[in-house]
Amino acid sequence: xxxxxxxxxxxxxxxxxxxxxxxxxxxxxxxxxxxxxxxxxxxxxxxxxxxxxxxxxxxxxxxxxxxxxxxxxxxxxxxxxxxxxxxxxxxxxxxxxxxxxxxxxxxxxxxxxxxxxxxxxxxxxxxxxxxxxxxxxxxxxxxxxxxxxxxxxxxxxxxxxxxxxxxxxxxxxxxxxxxxxxxxxxxxxxxxxxxxxxxxxxxxxxxxxxxxxxxxxxxxxxxxxxxxxxxxxxxxxxxxxxxxxxxxxxxxxxxxxxxxxxxxxxxxxxxxxxxxxxxxxxxxxxxxxxxxxxxxxxxxxxxxxxxxxxxxxxxxxxxxxxxxxxxxxxxxxxxxxxxxxxxxxxxxxxxxxxxxxxxxxxxxxxxxxxxxxxxxxxxxxxxxxxxxxxxxxxxxxxxxxxxxxxxxxxxxxxxxxxxxxxxxxxxxxxxxxxxxxxxxxxxxxxxxxxxxxxxxxxxxxxxxxxxxxxxxxxxxxxxxxxxxxxxxxxx
Amino acid sequence: xxxxxxxxxxxxxxxxxxxxxxxxxxxxxxxxxxxxxxxxxxxxxxxxxxxxxxxxxxxxxxxxxxxxxxxxxxxxxxxxxxxxxxxxxxxxxxxxxxxxxxxxxxxxxxxxxxxxxxxxxxxxxxxxxxxxxxxxxxxxxxxxxxxxxxxxxxxxxxxxxxxxxxxxxxxxxxxxxxxxxxxxxxxxxxxxxxxxxxxxxxxxxxxxxxxxxxxxxxxxxxxxxxxxxx
Numbered sequence: 001x002x003x004x005x006x007x008x009x010x011x012x013x014x015x016x017x018x019x020x021x022x023x024x025x026x027x028x029x030x031x032x033x034x035x036x037x038x039x040x041x042x043x044x045x046x047x048x049x050x051x052x053x054x055x056x057x058x059x060x061x062x063x064x065x066x067x068x069x070x071x072x073x074x075x076x077x078x079x080x081x082x083x084x085x086x087x088x089x090x091x092x093x094x095x096x097x098x099x100x101x102x103x104x105x106x107x108x109x110x111x112x113x114x115x116x117x118x119x120x121x122x123x124x125x126x127x128x129x130x131x132x133x134x135x136x137x138x139x140x141x142x143x144x145x146x147x148x149x150x151x152x153x154x155x156x157x158x159x160x161x162x163x164x165x166x167x168x169x170x171x172x173x174x175x176x177x178x179x180x181x182x183x184x185x186x187x188x189x190x191x192x193x194x195x196x197x198x199x200x201x202x203x204x205x206x207x208x209x210x211x212x213x214x215x216x217x218x219x220x221x222x223x224x225x226x227x228x229x230x231x232x233x234x235x236x237x238x239x240x241x242x243x244x245x246x247x248x249x250x251x252x253x254x255x256x257x258x259x260x261x262x263x264x265x266x267x268x269x270x271x272x273x274x275x276x277x278x279x280x281x282x283x284x285x286x287x288x289x290x291x292x293x294x295x296x297x298x299x300x301x302x303x304x305x306x307x308x309x310x311x312x313x314x315x316x317x318x319x320x321x322x323x324x325x326x327x328x329x330x331x332x333x334x335x336x337x338x339x340x341x342x343x344x345x346x347x348x349x350x351x352x353x354x355x356x357x358x359x360x361x362x363x364x365x366x367x368x369x370x371x372x373x374x375x376x377x378x379x380x381x382x383x384x385x386x387x388x389x390x391x392x393x394x395x396x397x398x399x400x401x402x403x404x405x406x407x408x409x410x411x412x413x414x415x416x417x418x419x420x421x422x423x424x425x426x427x428x429x430x431x432x433x434x435x436x437x438x439x440x441x442x443x444x445x446x447x448x449x450x451x452x453x454x455x456x457x458x459x460x461x462x463x464x465x466x467x468x469x470x471x472x473x474x475x476x477x478x479x480x481x482x483x484x485x486x487x488x489x490x491x
Numbered sequence: 492x493x494x495x496x497x498x499x500x501x502x503x504x505x506x507x508x509x510x511x512x513x514x515x516x517x518x519x520x521x522x523x524x525x526x527x528x529x530x531x532x533x534x535x536x537x538x539x540x541x542x543x544x545x546x547x548x549x550x551x552x553x554x555x556x557x558x559x560x561x562x563x564x565x566x567x568x569x570x571x572x573x574x575x576x577x578x579x580x581x582x583x584x585x586x587x588x589x590x591x592x593x594x595x596x597x598x599x600x601x602x603x604x605x606x607x608x609x610x611x612x613x614x615x616x617x618x619x620x621x622x623x624x625x626x627x628x629x630x631x632x633x634x635x636x637x638x639x640x641x642x643x644x645x646x647x648x649x650x651x652x653x654x655x656x657x658x659x660x661x662x663x664x665x666x667x668x669x670x671x672x673x674x675x676x677x678x679x680x681x682x683x684x685x686x687x688x689x690x691x692x693x694x695x696x697x698x699x700x701x702x703x704x705x706x707x708x709x710x711x712x713x714x715x716x717x718x719x720x721x
Contacts, residue, residue: 087587128532200516288709292709295596298594299677302592302677306531306676317577318577318580330672330673333646334646334672334674334678334682334686335680335682337682337685337689338681338682338685339682341685361673361675361676364673364674365674365675365676368674368676368678372678372679372680375680376679376680432679435679
């Protein structure tokens with residue numbers, strides 16, 4: 001388990017990122033170090049050279065004034081001074097050492113030398129203190145050779161110091177990088193694991209559970225994980241609503257279909273008993289009754305599958321410009337006699353040529369359902385007003401259907417669009433409780449909006465607003481009746 | 492009497508259709524799959540084809556497209572189990588003439604098959620329709636019963652026109668909804684009934700003992716071909 005967690009840590013994206021960063025920072029630190037090393041050491045050797053040059057210039061003056069003997073005594077004087085940084089060696093033309101403190105090693109020849117050479121400490125054992133010296137050999141005019149060296153120990157120390165500092169720095173950086181990236185990865189891993197655990201529970205069926213965030217479930221102010229989790233939580237909310245809807249629909253279907261199936265069964269059962277008791281009794285009316293029940297059930301199933309298909313958006317490819325004015329006039333014309341039979345007045349305000357993009361058949365059915373609802377649910381003598389408004393600045397066309405019927409209580413207004421939902425007051429009227437669910441599905445398919453509101457002084461007002469982008473144009477107003485005989489097939 | 496080919500793989504449905512249509516006096520052939528169906532439809536002359544949309548092998552849409560491609564003009568009725576919103580349009584575009592969703596009442600199928608059968612006499616009638624005393628001038632949009640002019644609303648005119656074109660035949664409520672109102676769904680309200688009864692009240696005269704438009708219980712309406720002259 002422990003092992004696996006290590007492997008997990010190393011595999012995380014943040015660990016890989018940290019590794020990459022460590023590499024990048026390491027390389028740039030190396031470059032910086034190289035620059036510093038070069039600058040510091042060259043500055044120091046320049047300083048050494050300047051010291052050497054000054055000493056040489058001073059001794060050169062003595063040599064020019066008083067020859068090799070003067071130089072020799074000057075060197076001897078200087079060597080006698082304590083803690084002076086220079087070493088000397090002076091040979092005459094014959095190669096004899098006049099003065100100098102390179103006791104065992106002969107000084108290197110070769111003119112001016114800018115390279116550091118190891119030589120013994122002044123007066124001491126050669127092997128005891130090996131110091132680095134910066135040396136300068138000068139061939140004298142009279143054939144002698146003068147050798148001058150300056151202790152280069154501080155340069156050596158600087159180099160050692162710089163290398164050591166870099167070594168420690170690099171080590172510390174590496175350790176910090178590894179530890180830091182592990183810490184970071186562990187943090188990320190913990191968040192991801194928490195999300196994974198939560199999603200596993202959700203997958204196991206706990207749909208009410210939400211993904212954890214550091215700043216509370218709904219806050220969007222957190223880091224990217226919080227934002228991701230918050231978004232997923234919103235998605236889960238939607239899914240939960242949908243699943244609940246599905247469960248409710250299944251329950252409703254079971255309930256609403258059981259009733260007519262039960263009726264059908266009773267009809268058949270009593271017919272069977274009747275037939276046994278009185279074989280000569282008429283069966284046809286009973287069979288008709290049973291067929292009627294079965295047809296009702298089939299209609300309900302048909303409506304359900306239609307709603308499901310519309311919700312799946314299957315029909316959007318049938319979209320085209322639809323003359324909403326003509327469709328509305330048609331629908332009203334169809335329902336006018338039905339309204340008249342109930343002594344209802346049906347008034348209209350429909351400007352010509354208002355069009356939307358949509359599926360004509362579905363729009364017809366939707367508007368028919370709405371008008372039908374208004375007629376069915378208002379009492380006789382009611383007044384129903386249908387109005388169409390052309391597209392405005394920000395909105396597409398708008399249809400309003402107002403009645404002075406019983407209306408719908410505000411609390412119920414969202415629910416009436418559910419499948420099988422029926423107001424208690426309308427249980428007695430005909431219908432399968434799917435009309436408004438279909439309306440809602442068609443409205444959604446068309447990206448439109450539907451609103452139920454009061455229609456003062458009493459009644460319901462249904463407002464249907466199409467999106468601006470769904471506004472369409474129709475080439476010419478089509479005649480709504482008469483000559484339009486496309487429906488006459490197969491004659 | 493018509494010669495009808497039924498292309499349907501489900502034997503229950505096929506038997507139901509064949510039995511019913513045979514009882515009505517038609518000659519019915521049956522093909523259990525698309526290949527046989529295509530073979531029969533191409534080889535023999537039928538008055539009406541009834542084609543299931545979902546068939547093993549070759550599906551209904553493909554069969555109809557092939558048949559139409561071969562220049563066969565026989566009226567075709569599609570049957571389908573799926574009440575697909577676009578299926579109707581697809582079927583009609585493929586060359587079908589009518590469309591019926593399973594399960595259906597046999598009366599509905601029979602009425603649609605009858606309506607599909609092209610009767611030459613009527614097709615040639617041109618600008619006027621005449622059924623018994625009823626005369627319809629399609630150009631001037633005037634309807635007469637005997638000498639009397641009958642004023643009709645545009646929709647009532649279309650309703651009567653459809654009934655007259657199918658005079659003597661059963662016309663179902665769904666057929667009227669589809670062809671007169673272009674409604675492809677079943678309204679809850681008795682829309683058709685109210686419109687038919689209005690039309691009736693305009694057509695019928697006091698001396699009629701029976702209405703010109705008969706109600707066929709549980710099925711639809713029929714315009715009487717030879718109304719009694721009182």
